[in-house]
Amino acid sequence: MNYTATKHSTVEDKNNFKKQFIRFVENGFKWGDFTNDFYHRLMTCFGHIAHFNRAGFHAYWFQSSEAQLRWVEHIIEYVPVGDPAFTFSDVETDLRKWLWESGLLERMEADKNVATEAAERAELARLQAKYQEKKS
Numbered sequence: 001m002n003y004t005a006t007k008h009s010t011v012e013d014k015n016n017f018k019k020q021f022i023r024f025v026e027n028g029f030k031w032g033d034f035t036n037d038f039y040h041r042l043m044t045c046f047g048h049i050a051h052f053n054r055a056g057f058h059a060y061w062f063q064s065s066e067a068q069l070r071w072v073e074h075i076i077e078y079v080p081v082g083d084p085a086f087t088f089s090d091v092e093t094d095l096r097k098w099l100w101e102s103g104l105l106e107r108m109e110a111d112k113n114v115a116t117e118a119a120e121r122a123e124l125a126r127l128q129a130k131y132q133e134k135k136s
Contacts, residue, residue: 001090001094003015003084003090003091004084004085004090005085006084006085006086006087006088007086009088014088014090014091017038017041017088017091018091018094018095020033020035020038021038021042021095022095022098024038025099025102025104029058029061029062029068029071031058034054034058034062036054039054039057039058041088042057043057044088045088045091045092046074046075046078046080046092047074047078065108065111065112065115066112068108069105069108069109069112072099072104072105072108073105075095075096075099076096076099076100076105078092078096080092080093080096
C-alpha cells in the first residue's frame with residue numbers, strides 16, 4: 001500500500017512500522033521484538049494508551065495467550081481515525097486488514113477452545129475421582 005508521509009514520519013517510517021508490527025505478531029509477541037521505538041509508535045496507534053511504560057504495555061497485552069487474543073480482537077475491531085497526513089491511520093487500516101486476512105484470530109480462538117476443553121476435562125476427572133473416593 002502507498003502511505004502518506006506526515007510532518008514527523010516518512011513513508012519509509014510507516015513501511016518500517018508495518019514490517020516491525022508483522023514481525024512482532026508472527027514471532028509470537030516476544031519481548032525481544034518489542035523495542036522502545038516499536039512501543040512508542042504502537043502506543044500511539046489503534047487507540048492504545050501508554051500503560052505507564054513499555055514493560056507495562058507488554059505485560060497488559062502480550063503476557064498470556066488470553067491477553068494476546070484480546071489484543072488481536074482490539075486491533076481488528078478498531079476503526080482508524082485521522083488524516084494519514086497527520087496520523088498512521090493508513091497503516092492501521094492496512095494492518096487491520098492483514099490481521100483479519102491472516103487467520104490469526106481464528107487460530108487463536110481455536111487454541112483457546114482446545115485449552116479450555118482440556119482444563120475442563122481435567123477438572124471433571126478430578127471431581128469424578130474425588131466423589132468416587134467418597135462413595136467407597
